[in-house]
Amino acid sequence: xxxEEAVRSLVDGKDESGLFPKPSWAExxxxxxxxxxxxxxxxxxxxxxxxxxxxxxQTRHIQGxxxxxxxxxxxxxxxxxxxxxxxxxxHFATAFSKVKDAYLHYQQNETLRREGLGSFPELxxxxxxxxxxxxxxxxxRSQKGSPNENFARELMELFMLxxxxxxxxxIQEAARAFTGYRIAPRTQSFVxxxxxxxxxTKEIFQKKGKFSGDDVIDLIAQRRQCPDFLAAKLxxxxxxxxxxxxxVQAFSDTLRQxxxxxxxxxxxxxxxxxxxxxxxxxxxxxxxxQWLVQAGRSLDVPLPQGQAANRMLEQLGQSLFNPPNVxxxxxxxxxxxxxxxxxxxxxxxxxxxxxxxxxxxSWASEGETSPEEAVQRIGLRVFGTPxxxxxxxxxxxxxxxxxxxxxxQAAQEIVVQMVVSPEYQLT
Amino acid sequence: xxxxxxxxxxxxxxLRTTILGGxxxxxxxLFLERTFQMLGTSAASAATQxxxxxxxxxxxxxxxxxxxxxxxxxxxxxxxxxxxxxxxxHVPASKVLRLTDDIGxxxxxxxxxxxxxxxxxxxxQGVGYPNPNRSHFRSMEIWATGSDSDRVIQEGWIGRxxxxxxxxxxxxxxxxLTRELPQIFASPTPKVVSFANPEEFRTDxxxxxxxxxxxxxxxxxxxxxxxxxxxxxxxxxxxxRRTALDAQVSADQIQRILKNTKHKGEYPxxxxxxxxxxxxxxxxxxxxxxxxxxxxxxxxTHANQTGTHERLLKELDEAMAAFARxxxxxxxxxxxxxxxxxxxxxxxxxxxxxxxxxxxxxxLFVLGGDVKAGxxxxxxxxxxxxxxxxxxxxxxxxxxxxxxxxxLGVKSEPVLxxxxxxxxxx
Numbered sequence: 001x002x003x004e005e006a007v008r009s010l011v012d013g014k015d016e017s018g019l020f021p022k023p024s025w026a027e028x029x030x031x032x033x034x035x036x037x038x039x040x041x042x043x044x045x046x047x048x049x050x051x052x053x054x055x056x057x058q059t060r061h062i063q064g065x066x067x068x069x070x071x072x073x074x075x076x077x078x079x080x081x082x083x084x085x086x087x088x089x090x091h092f093a094t095a096f097s098k099v100k101d102a103y104l105h106y107q108q109n110e111t112l113r114r115e116g117l118g119s120f121p122e123l124x125x126x127x128x129x130x131x132x133x134x135x136x137x138x139x140x141r142s143q144k145g146s147p148n149e150n151f152a153r154e155l156m157e158l159f160m161l162x163x164x165x166x167x168x169x170x171i172q173e174a175a176r177a178f179t180g181y182r183i184a185p186r187t188q189s190f191v192x193x194x195x196x197x198x199x200x201t202k203e204i205f206q207k208k209g210k211f212s213g214d215d216v217i218d219l220i221a222q223r224r225q226c227p228d229f230l231a232a233k234l235x236x237x238x239x240x241x242x243x244x245x246x247x248v249q250a251f252s253d254t255l256r257q258x259x260x261x262x263x264x265x266x267x268x269x270x271x272x273x274x275x276x277x278x279x280x281x282x283x284x285x286x287x288x289x290q291w292l293v294q295a296g297r298s299l300d301v302p303l304p305q306g307q308a309a310n311r312m313l314e315q316l317g318q319s320l321f322n323p324p325n326v327x328x329x330x331x332x333x334x335x336x337x338x339x340x341x342x343x344x345x346x347x348x349x350x351x352x353x354x355x356x357x358x359x360x361x362s363w364a365s366e367g368e369t370s371p372e373e374a375v376q377r378i379g380l381r382v383f384g385t386p387x388x389x390x391x392x393x394x395x396x397x398x399x400x401x402x403x404x405x406x407x408x409q410a411a412q413e414i415v416v417q418m419v420v421s422p423e424y425q426l427t
Numbered sequence: 428x429x430x431x432x433x434x435x436x437x438x439x440x441x442l443r444t445t446i447l448g449g450x451x452x453x454x455x456x457l458f459l460e461r462t463f464q465m466l467g468t469s470a471a472s473a474a475t476q477x478x479x480x481x482x483x484x485x486x487x488x489x490x491x492x493x494x495x496x497x498x499x500x501x502x503x504x505x506x507x508x509x510x511x512x513x514x515x516x517h518v519p520a521s522k523v524l525r526l527t528d529d530i531g532x533x534x535x536x537x538x539x540x541x542x543x544x545x546x547x548x549x550x551x552q553g554v555g556y557p558n559p560n561r562s563h564f565r566s567m568e569i570w571a572t573g574s575d576s577d578r579v580i581q582e583g584w585i586g587r588x589x590x591x592x593x594x595x596x597x598x599x600x601x602x603x604l605t606r607e608l609p610q611i612f613a614s615p616t617p618k619v620v621s622f623a624n625p626e627e628f629r630t631d632x633x634x635x636x637x638x639x640x641x642x643x644x645x646x647x648x649x650x651x652x653x654x655x656x657x658x659x660x661x662x663x664x665x666x667x668r669r670t671a672l673d674a675q676v677s678a679d680q681i682q683r684i685l686k687n688t689k690h691k692g693e694y695p696x697x698x699x700x701x702x703x704x705x706x707x708x709x710x711x712x713x714x715x716x717x718x719x720x721x722x723x724x725x726x727x728t729h730a731n732q733t734g735t736h737e738r739l740l741k742e743l744d745e746a747m748a749a750f751a752r753x754x755x756x757x758x759x760x761x762x763x764x765x766x767x768x769x770x771x772x773x774x775x776x777x778x779x780x781x782x783x784x785x786x787x788x789x790x791l792f793v794l795g796g797d798v799k800a801g802x803x804x805x806x807x808x809x810x811x812x813x814x815x816x817x818x819x820x821x822x823x824x825x826x827x828x829x830x831x832x833x834x835l836g837v838k839s840e841p842v843l844x845x846x847x848x849x850x851x852x853x
Binding site for chain 1: 598785
């Protein structure tokens with residue numbers, strides 16, 4: 001398979017939503033009806049009990065949604081699309097800590113999956129109407145006369161332009177354009193309330209007009225800094241930490257040439273020399289989700305059952321649908337605090353030990369194999385890249401010593417030691 | 428993999444003596460054993476250091492994340508401009524816990540009011556910086572690094588303090604009770620560990636220490652080589668190794684201290700309460716950490732502020748009260764200075780959602796047995812605003828300079844790169 005074909009199979013996967021049916025509860029609820037039910041209860045204490053039960057139900061559902069998405073990441077044959085969805089989830093970071101409605105998160109997740117490979121400005125427009133986002137950044141309460149600045153600020157600072165590339169006045173004016181965006185209570189979907197919208201003239205980036213919210217997004221997308229900002233963010237997630245300026249510039253040009261078409265831009269990126277350069281290979285620290293999903297896929301083990309995977313990810317600092325704040329996860333070295341490292345070792349060991357020793361043994365050898373060949377074969381599977389000469393010597397020596405002690409478990413222990421090594425944290 | 432193995436001989440003897448010798452449980456990761464061996468005595472002594480931390484002073488930083496609304500925390504209840512700007516969300520004058528004829532605490536801060544009366548809670552008014560930035564993340568960065576608002580620097584002010592004043596320090600000069608490592612500690616060689624919950628910060632088995640046996644000529648020679656791998660320009664692999672080593676040493680030390688501390692303090696079950704409880708237990712156990720960091724989040728009150736803010740302040744109040752009570756009982760209250768801070772205050776005028784948008788200057792609190800209680804600095808004017816925001820009276824770096832000079836006993840200029848007036852709160 002040539003490079004072009006390999007990239008095509010990565011980027012142009014087949015939609016397999018049918019294989020991952022949505023959770024049974026993932027339907028809109030009639031919020032007015034639910035409210036009426038609560039209000040019909042006269043006893044204050046009983047009202048509180050019902051509210052709490054409903055909240056607990058939402059917590060169960062969001063846990064189910066996490067498991068649903070992790071399962072999809074683990075088994076999807078179009079892994080790239082799931083990784084892209086994860087990128088957008090961190091980019092438009094929306095958290096259950098404030099938006100305590102699992103259906104809204106499901107809806108946002110599907111939007112990011114469905115539109116995440118299309119046009120970036122169009123995706124931003126969909127996100128500006130996304131009910132979870134409207135609740136998360138208080139847009140659903142913003143109205144003519146006293147706009148709420150929260151969404152407009154993060155749209156410029158975190159979603160499209162980057163800090164310092166706009167004025168406070170740009171934000172205040174842009175906030176006016178997003179007034180009147182509401183969540184229809186009966187269908188939990190977007191509705192535009194014209195009466196609450198400020199249709200007046202706004203001045204943004206020194207341009208005057210009766211701009212709508214969509215107009216504002218188009219205006220931002222025309223700013224020179226917008227493709228630069230997005231390029232740096234995509235490179236930081238998919239290729240390398242702190243990409244150097246010329247690399248950012250080149251990819252920014254690509255985004256512009258491709259008119260912000262994400263799929264086509266990523267195709268160029270995955271075919272570029274930069275993507276395969278030494279600077280990029282094994283240069284990033286795996287996020288907890290990547291660490292877990294990749295372990296599952298490469299070691300051919302199921303994800304930890306029940307709530308175990310969710311708990312693990314929470315402790316490692318990446319609870320899906322609950323990023324720490326609107327900036328999302330910082331990533332890079334921030335993933336590896338002292339306690340996170342201790343936990344990655346503990347859980348890494350558990351995962352590796354769940355592989356039967358005989359399986360590890362079969363990875364190590366086909367018939368008679370030297371320890372060098374054996375650890376190279378295991379290393380390729382665990383790390384995804386071939387061991388170099390020094391690494392081979394290092395692991396082979398340990399393998400020999402382990403075999404003297406306990407031949408049957410030596411291969412498994414090598415897998416364990418590789419998974420808990422610092423190098424395994426890199427991708 | 429960047430192999431830093433010192434010599435073949437060492438590795439062979441190590442394999443023989445440790446992995447295959449006693450440790451057939453195979454629970455200690457090999458690379459860690461190796462790193463330990465290379466660092467040899469220095470790591471050993473760090474892990475088994477005798478605690479002599481009974482006299483050093485301790486700083487506890489308490490972040491109010493999201494931008495605490497200063498005006499509803501310390502309320503200018505006699506100022507008409509306050510009620511005019513906040514028709515919906517003001518704190519009624521009748522409910523304010525009055526300190527002077529002009530200002531008073533939010534009613535949630537009952538215990539803090541008592542601490543104020545007892546002379547161990549100080550209030551610093553109108554803290555901020557010139558050309559305030561209203562981005563959470565940029566403003567947090569400015570607070571963390573102590574930079575001017577138009578300059579970007581990476582190192583945190585506490586990180587620089589450790590680097591310039593605590594040479595050859597242990598990995599636990601700082602402890603952060605957070606999942607992410609706060610930038611305040613950032614440095615080329617950070618001397619801080621972080622964990623949200625001590626239960627998660629536990630190695631399966633503490634390393635069986637046997638440093639002497641393992642030391643031979645070769646590994647002593649390797650020691651200096653081992654240390655250079657912890658350099659200021661470390662790559663990811665080196666960073667991972669150092670973190671792993673710090674984690675092993677400090678997890679064992681912290682677990683030992685927590686286990687041995689017979690601790691009586693009663694704390695609220697909130698996250699902040701439990702974080703301060705852990706801090707107090709570590710202090711009681713003689714941990715030699717100089718700076719602790721805890722965080723209390725949720726202050727970004729753009730909508731429906733009143734109930735949320737009331738709850739957040741109540742949680743703050745109860746946790747601070749428990750912490751003070753506990754430290755007093757331990758006899759450590761005089762050694763500890765707790766300081767709150769937030770990335771900014773909030774807009775003077777309320778918004779249509781019953782909340783407030785990002786603002787600028789705000790008050791902060793200092794708590795401790797040796798604090799000069801009372802009010803430091805002037806409440807900012809509600810009339811002379813800049814872009815609808817309060818204008819700061821005290822530069823936050825003056826607060827840092829005071830902490831460095833008067834509390835931690837070091838010169839502030841090498842840390843803050845400039846002279847700032849020292850205040851009188853300690």
